Amino acid sequence: MSRGSHPIIRSSLLLGAIALMGTALLASVNDLTRERIIEQEKRRVLQQLNAVIPAASYNNDLLGDVIEVDDETFFQHPAPVTVYRARMDGKAVAAMMIVTAPDGYNGDIRLLAGIDISGKILGVRVVSHKETPGLGDPIELEKSDWVRGFANRSLQNPDSKGWAVKRDGGQFDQFTGATISPRAVVKAVHRALLYFAANSQELFDTPAKTVNADG
Amino acid sequence: MANGKLKQILTDGAWRQNTGLVVLLGLCPLLAVTNTVVNGLALGLATMLTLMVSNLSVSLMRGFLRPEIRIPAFVLIIASVVTVIELLMHAFFYDLYRVLGIFIPLIVTNCAIIGRAEAFASRNKPLPSLIDGFATGLGFCITLVLLGTLRELSGRGTLFSGAEMLLGEWGRAITLTMIPEHPGFLLAMLPPGAFFGLALLIATRKAWESRKTGKQQRAASVMVADEGPAR
Numbered sequence: 467m468s469r470g471s472h473p474i475i476r477s478s479l480l481l482g483a484i485a486l487m488g489t490a491l492l493a494s495v496n497d498l499t500r501e502r503i504i505e506q507e508k509r510r511v512l513q514q515l516n517a518v519i520p521a522a523s524y525n526n527d528l529l530g531d532v533i534e535v536d537d538e539t540f541f542q543h544p545a546p547v548t549v550y551r552a553r554m555d556g557k558a559v560a561a562m563m564i565v566t567a568p569d570g571y572n573g574d575i576r577l578l579a580g581i582d583i584s585g586k587i588l589g590v591r592v593v594s595h596k597e598t599p600g601l602g603d604p605i606e607l608e609k610s611d612w613v614r615g616f617a618n619r620s621l622q623n624p625d626s627k628g629w630a631v632k633r634d635g636g637q638f639d640q641f642t643g644a645t646i647s648p649r650a651v652v653k654a655v656h657r658a659l660l661y662f663a664a665n666s667q668e669l670f671d672t673p674a675k676t677v678n679a680d681g
Numbered sequence: 682m683a684n685g686k687l688k689q690i691l692t693d694g695a696w697r698q699n700t701g702l703v704v705l706l707g708l709c710p711l712l713a714v715t716n717t718v719v720n721g722l723a724l725g726l727a728t729m730l731t732l733m734v735s736n737l738s739v740s741l742m743r744g745f746l747r748p749e750i751r752i753p754a755f756v757l758i759i760a761s762v763v764t765v766i767e768l769l770m771h772a773f774f775y776d777l778y779r780v781l782g783i784f785i786p787l788i789v790t791n792c793a794i795i796g797r798a799e800a801f802a803s804r805n806k807p808l809p810s811l812i813d814g815f816a817t818g819l820g821f822c823i824t825l826v827l828l829g830t831l832r833e834l835s836g837r838g839t840l841f842s843g844a845e846m847l848l849g850e851w852g853r854a855i856t857l858t859m860i861p862e863h864p865g866f867l868l869a870m871l872p873p874g875a876f877f878g879l880a881l882l883i884a885t886r887k888a889w890e891s892r893k894t895g896k897q898q899r900a901a902s903v904m905v906a907d908e909g910p911a912r
């Protein structure tokens with residue numbers, strides 16, 4: 467063996483040094499980008515919320531005034547429902563609920579449903595989904611206006627029989643050759659309305675908790 | 682660096698050894714993200730950047746990278762580079778980051794990158810290695826864009842849809858509707874379309890090559906006909 471350390475030790479040290487360098491690089495880039503990433507996430511959530519509720523109709527910190535409700539049996543999904551509360555001068559204006567429809571064609575469809583204090587829908591948007599392009603994806607606003615059909619609906623408009631796609635005897639259109647995706651969305655929005663009607667007091671009175679801004 | 686060598690690195694990386702069409706490495710992202718031109722282009726650029734930076738770093742360290750730790754060192758370097766790119770995209774190209782999502786970290790698993798580190802960067806000087814990374818990345822990127830063009834055009838009749846994710850709001854204006862009222866061709870948009878499209882591209886390239894070599898061979902055999910049998 468030559469002078470100096472054993473080759474294995476030298477190799478390990480070298481590898482360690484490379485790992486250390488990589489870690490240092492990542493730590494500093496992470497540090498540099500962290501703020502901006504949080505900003506971006508927040509901005510996106512706020513953008514989505516403001517697409518449903520006009521920024522002028524509330525004056526609280528919407529992103530900060532948030533709770534999570536856990537009701538797996540009611541929502542038929544283990545993910546907690548995030549609820550942003552919009553208030554004007556402290557008075558409840560609307561609840562923005564992020565609900566998940568478990569029964570899309572390709573799994574979960576996440577929806578944002580804005581419901582004003584009288585129980586009327588301000589608007590619904592699809593936050594994320596994996597439905598088939600061209601068949602199930604007209605639930606996105608970018609693809610079709612279908613989702614606008616929820617605006618101004620409520621539990622009385624239509625009644626609970628009407629809260630279904632037309633094929634099931636309800637009032638909402640399905641798409642040609644694709645009934646599963648719209649059916650899942652209609653049912654999830656209906657559940658959100660029912661939950662809101664039964665718990666609106668509690669929804670607005672529960673103190674806000676801090677959650678990460680993960681839309 | 683001699684001009685001839687530069688040209689050879691470029692043509693090798695982008696054409697003769699094209700990752701997507703000849704070597705067939707990195708097919709997972711290639712097949713997954715190419716449903717539109719913009720997605721293909723974005724992943725292609727990210728991969729190109731990764732290749733350049735990883736090739737450069739490997740080449741700079743080649744002097745003291747001992748053979749027995751070569752591969753783990755490559756993996757560390759590539760993983761760091763990709764994570765940095767991911768963080769930067771998350772911070773500065775947020776919408777795109779959301780679309781490409783899982784495929785950015787998966788650049789790490791693109792064997793083309795470790796392949797170039799091993800086959801080229803660990804044996805060559807920094808500048809040629811950088812150029813090799815560029816050329817290989819360019820070849821991959823072009824393949825992704827071609828496949829994206831094919832699939833987006835046949836699948837939904839548009840081109841450059843979603844350009845605003847790459848370019849900001851004004852990008853919306855460059856989305857071209859090539860076939861108005863396109864009913865949507867599901868097969869092209871779903872993964873099978875990627876396989877068909879890739880097969881088409883590979884076959885086209887092959888046909889082109891064999892026509893070229895056929896011509897050359899014919900020309901060569903005419904020239905050497907007097908002197909003896911051709912190869």
Ligand SMILES: Cc1cc2nc3c(=O)[nH]c(=O)nc-3n(C[C@H](O)[C@H](O)[C@H](O)COP(=O)(O)O)c2cc1C
Nearest residue numbers: 571572597598601602603642643644645646647648
């Ligand atoms: C590959 C493939 C993907 C499909 N994707 C969807 C989808 O995303 N959403 C949907 O509602 N139906 C989708 N369908 C259709 C459903 O299987 C089902 O036939 C349809 O929703 C029933 O609608 P109908 O009763 O109006 O025919 C898909 C079918 C196939 C073959």
